Amino acid sequence: MTSLQTRPLHPTALVTGGNRGLGLAIARGLMARGVRVTIGAREPALGAEAARALGCDHVHLDLTEAETWFQAFRAKGGWDILVNNAGLYRQGSLLEPGSDFTESMEVMVAAPLDLIRMNLGHWRRTGWGRIVNISSGLGSFDQGLGGPGAYSIAKASLNALTKVLPRDLPPGVKVNACDPGWLRTRMGGEGAPLTAEQGADTPVWLALLPDDGPTGGFFRGRQAADW
Template sequence: MKTALITGANRGIGYAIAKGLRPDHRVIIGARDPKAGRQAAQELDCDWVHLDLEDPDTFGPALTKANGIDVLVNNAGILIETSMMEYPQDFETSMQIMLHGPYHLIGACRAHMETRGWGRIVNVSSGWGAFSEGMEGPGAYGVAKAALNALTFALPRDLPDCIKINAMCPGWVHTRMGGASAPRTPEEGADTALWLARLPDDGPTGGFFRDRSPIPW
């Protein structure tokens, strides 16, 4: 059974991804709040680790406890709408959680995936970080997601063919971040991530998807 780690999976889209992978994976919820992580893991009958994307010191212990990740879903995100120029710390926080953290987790999981000869990395991005859709994300959100997209596009050149990495946009989802007016359920938002996490050996890599179809960067 393959082991899947989903960051920020104690609620929302991450929780739905964890639930969707649960039947055929050993699922590990990564949560910055131990109480929330423990509760979500109990509900889903899966494991959890303390993983705070703002605190790289939590990465090593979490991955040691996981003992090898086959599927990494970089789902954790933050929406800070302040001015990038007036609040530089908010910019740094956004980039740490949605770019630097995922990059370092990918690096830490790579060796196990290479040894196993199989790995899937799913970066949960957004149309708000797409140049094709006007980069409409507020504050540093769109910039961080655009950078995550660029990382997804470029990393295949430095990864073996057995590791597939893709980004996806879940759409406008009814979560704490998306708000009550959003038309999609977390389960609908999670569908493409679940598909990418289970890609066959001839599946795509270095792509950007919504509703299981390619979308422009």
């Protein structure tokens, strides 16, 4: 294991759910700053199409199918930056049969943790890494956990994971969560006030934090936000 804790000149990044919306905007923003990006997509054809348009790499990554994670890591070996962006947003009562609770927790909490675990070997070798967990104001106790279905529960759990992880991560690896805001994407709808590019600003900033930057925090508009 190296003791190097300086950012590589051209770090690598995996952006889950990177073929559209916020994930695509994050991938584009990172590439503009010299990062070598791989986008993960649930649908391989859509991932390949988006990657061709961006000029980056792609992997098949379905966060409900662990075999796709293993294949991605076998093929690429790991990344310097991990952006856990993929998510789902469904209506309905948690008490109804077939609620989204299990899938939401898998996609937005369990799978991000597993990706972090799988990438540990890479971070231990390089001594530098950044994890960006895309959360939401709807996952904030301060804002009332107002999202539908299991969305708020999953995002609040992702926030808790973010706060706890610094104690277990290797030196040189930082983890933070952020609320990108209400965005004009397929999830956010046409009435949202912010573009995907505006929402990508804070995640891109967190992905490239300097060595003295924060870790274990929750951010909105590059400012610390209440949990």
